[in-house]
Amino acid sequence: MNRNLAKLAVPIGVVGIVLLLVVPVPAGVLDFLLIISIMLALVTLLTTMFVKRPLDFSVFPSLLLVATLFRLGLNVASTRLVLSDGYAGQVIEAFGHVAIGGSIIIGFVIFLILVVIQFVVVTKGAERVAEVGARFTLDAMPGKQMAIDADLNAGLITDAQARARRAEVSAEADFYGAMDGASKFVKGDAIAGIVIIIINLIGGIAIGMLQRGLEIGEALNTYALLTIGDGLVTQIPALLMAVSTGIIVTRSNAEDDLGSSASTQLTQSRNALMIAGSAAIGMAFIPGMPLIPFVLVGGALFLVAQRVKANKAAELKKLEEAEVEVATGAQPITTEGLIEQMRVHALEILLSSDLVDIVSDASDDLLARVRALRRKIAMDLGVVVPPVRTRDSVELPSSTYVIRIAGVEAGRGIAPQGKVLALGDALDNLPGQATVDPVFGLSGKWVPSEMRHSAEMMGATVIDRVSVVVTHLSSIISANAARLLTREDVRVLTEGVKQVNPSAVDELVPSLLSLAEIQRVLQGLLAEQIAINDLPRIYESLSLRAKVSNDPEGLIEAARLALGPALVSNYLEGNDLRVIMIDPLLEQSMLEGLRPSDQGTQILMNQNSLEAVLGSLRESVDKLEANGQSAVLVCAPALRPAIRRLVSAQSDGLPVLSYQEVTSANVNIETVGVVRVTESISS
Template identity: 80%
Template sequence: MNKNLAKLAVPVGVVGIILLLVVPIPAIMLDILIIVNIMLGLVTLLTTMFVKKPLEFSVFPSLLLVATLFRLGLNVASTRLVLGDGYAGQVIEAFGHVAVGGSIIIGSVIFLILVVIQFVVVTKGAERVAEVGARFTLDAMPGKQMAIDADLSAGLITDAEAKARRAEVSAEADFYGAMDGASKFVKGDAIAGLIIIIINLVGGIAIGMLQRGMEIGDALNTYALLTIGDGLVTQIPALLMAVSTGMIVTRSNAETDIGSTASAQLTQSRVALVIAGGAAILMAIIPGMPVLPFLIVGGTLIVVAQRLKVREASNVATAAASEAAEKSVAKTDTTEDLIEQMRVHALEIMLAPDLVDIVSGASDDLLARVRGLRRKIAMDLGVVVPPVRTRDSVDLPSSTYVIRIAGVEYGRGIAPAGKVLALGDFLDTLPGTETVEPVFGLAGKWVPSEMRHSAEMTGATVIDRVSVVVTHLSSIITINAARLLTREDVRVLTDGVKQVNPSSVDDLIPGLLSLAEVQRVLQGLLIEQIPINDLPRIYEALSLRAKTSNDPEGLIEAARMALGPALTAQYLDGSVLRVIMIEPALEQSMLEGMRPSDQGTQILMDPARIEAVLSSVRASVATVEASGLSAVLVCAPALRPAIRRLVSTQTGGLPVLSYQEVTSANVTIETVGVVRGTDSISA
């Protein structure tokens, strides 16, 4: 029932306002509606002070339109009563006689002052802030959307979180766009109030003199006071709504309401309060100045400053006690503590002391983002990444972080405090430190956080510090996934497969292959960035192959064949697979030159010819990439492992597939290059 009433309240209210414009109402009803109007303005103003961010009061633009229409309706109703009956209720009469002392001049001055405050100061400023806020918000939308997409691609947020953040960005743009238009209502309301008071004054004097035979003095005294009272009772709530408009458009996202934020920030400097209090006391001794008010204000400021001093001392003592307790715990040298300190962690992020603020325990800090990254890699690669240990190191330079695997440094970067990374082509006008993004090698610049919107307006992609660190960590984990896959991980994964597909495990382990041999096969797949999440299919292929040979290279190729369609799918452009072929004569020569070794099969060829082959591969890849495309190298199944070892380090990880893997998927093959063993290259 209550929900139905709330749903009907606004439509019924708007219909009532429309009726108010054309249907006369009694004076007592007008008094009630005027009081409701004043209270509505007051409640709206207080609400804007207690919201933490503007979107919490997203209905404000529509409410502003309804409130403006309501005040205009009251203006029409009160004008009808003033001109028709010479009486418009007790509220207007009280404002006309009591609030301004029954003086036409005083009432006129007060009304004009209210109009100036509302129209020239509050409304004009709010209109400009709303216009600038709407423009900046709309300009920043593409950058925010790209940042959300980047976080989603890196696994830092889920699909639901990305959807919620996109909805918030869209709602923010809609809100500021609506506020840009709604601020015109406030401006028009101020102008309408001034025009209506002039019309009422002229019309009242004319009716008093022409219809009621009153002298001009009596007519002026009667109708002018009623008109001024009418103007005041409508301008006061209009001023409240104008201040609410200014408050909501200047309100930035914060964790607390405006009162708590203002109190905390105004009292953050004890020295400022002491200086202000001292200045007030000095002004009290100036001849002619009122001594008591200045002394009261100055003394209050100094007392507040002293209380802040006591509070700061208490906070320092508490922090020192906490630090001492932590040090006492750290000094323990039991055998277990020493063993823990000696243990080499699989994954570590070491932070310079000035970067520990990114490990804050908040919902979007480094630890939370790393947890999301572990989940993303587990879904994509089928590998459970070990927990990431995060600790600070005084040996690191300022703003530096280091990513280590098994105690060895695998990556290093910077993430300066108070700055964001801008990636783009037009960053020369922005202040900051030039840098190179550690994952993709893109040129960028660390700019101050307050310049974020300016950077986005240049078309740059802006990334926060935590995202830079997590993206770097994601790249290192993906490249070194094989190194992170331990034998214990393989056992846990195998136990999981056994619960849902026991036959595939029972046939393979331990009868045909040991756990160590299975680990070696899975590591071989991960080296080539092949997901191992389809373990039942991999184990079935290994069972068939292991019955004839336990050669690791052959086992890896058997697992690849079982995953053939999935391998090919990640390189498709629609349904087209662009491939670089090997010249048949060259391929036959390579097959004849194959020899086994401890590292797998190798191709014995003349060094000059090998260099010609590598040059041809690089040229073909460069030609394809120049067209904005990507391709894979295909060859005979027997050659694939040896070819991959030969060309992967020379071509930035060019994928190498066998003919069987390519033809196992229903794709359209497009040849974009041919590798030759001579200096002539065809592409």
């Protein structure tokens, strides 16, 4: 019932406002409506002070239009009563008596001052800020959308989070665009107030003298009182709404409301308070200046400065005590505690002391982003990433982070405080520290956060510090997924398969393969960035192969063949697959030179032939990259493991597929290169 009333309140109110323009309103009802107008403006002003983000009060532009229309309707209703009855209720009369204070001239001066404050100062400034804010917000939209897409592609956010962020960016642009137009309502309201007071005064005097037979002085006193009261009772809410407009368009996203942010930031400098207090006390001794007010204000500033000093000293003491406790190991030493400290964690992020703030940043928490990354990798690769331990290290240089796997450093980077990473080519005009992106190798700069919009305007992709760390972590996890897959992980995954496909597990484990052997197969797949989320199909293929041989290489190839269409789909462009072939004679020679070893099958050939094969392959890959294309190398199934090991160190990221894997998918095959050598191959 309450929701239905809330839905109908605004439509009914707008219809009532339209009726105010046509239907006469009794003085008592007008008093009630004027009080509502004043309180609505006051509540709106206080709400703008307590919201943390402008979008939290997104209804403000529409509310501003309705409130302006409401005041104009009240102006029409009050004008009708003033001119027809010479009385417009107690509220208008009371405002007139208070403002005039026995002098019509004083009343007019006060009213004109209010109009000047609203029209020239508040309204004009708010209109300009809204216009600039709308233009900057619209200009920054492409860069923000690119940053969202980059986070989504890196796995830092989910699809739902990306949609929410895009909706927020769109809503922000719509809000500032609406505020740009809504500010014109405030300006028009101020002009209408001036026109209406002139009409009321001239029309009232004319009616008083011509229709009611009043002397000009008596008519002036009567209608001037009502006119000024009417003007004040409508201009005060208009001024409050204008101030609300200025506050909402000048507010930036913050963690606290306006009052908390202002008090915190105004008292952050003890020196500023001390200097201001000294200036106040010094001005007290200027001849003619009031001594007591200046001394009281100066003393209050000194007290606040001392309070700020005491608070900072207490915070510093707590920080030092915490550091001493950690350094000296003041906590009770227990066996469990020592075991925990000795334990080597699978994944760790070490942060320098000045980077600890990104762990507790409410707007972009590192721990929350890492949790989202673990879910993303689990969905993409089918492996559950172990919890990531995050801790600080006083041994690291400033602004540095280190990513460890099993206690060994796997990656290192920087994320300077108060800066963002801008990636692009035209960054010479931006101040900052030049750097290279640790994941993609792109050149960029760490620029001050306040220069983010300027960097986006120059076409750069801007990434915050947390995104840099999490993207780096994602790259390292993907490259080392095989190392992170433990025996316990395999057991948990196997139990999960057994719940949905018990026959696949019962036939395989433990009668044909042990968990250790299955782990080795899954690690082999992950080493080539092959997702293992289709475990039932993998287990079924392993069951068939294990009945013939338990050779790890053969088991991996059997699992790959079962996933053939999925493997090929990763390298398709439309329905086309570009492939690099091996010359049939060369391939036959390689097959003849194939030999088993402890590390798997290897191809025996002399050094000159090996260099010729790799050189021919590198030439084909370079030609494709020059044209912005990519391809896969295909070969006989028996050769695939050996060739993959042969070329992995030479051609970074070049996939190697077998003929059977390629033909298992219904795709169009386009040969874009052939590996040939003229040297003879000897075993």
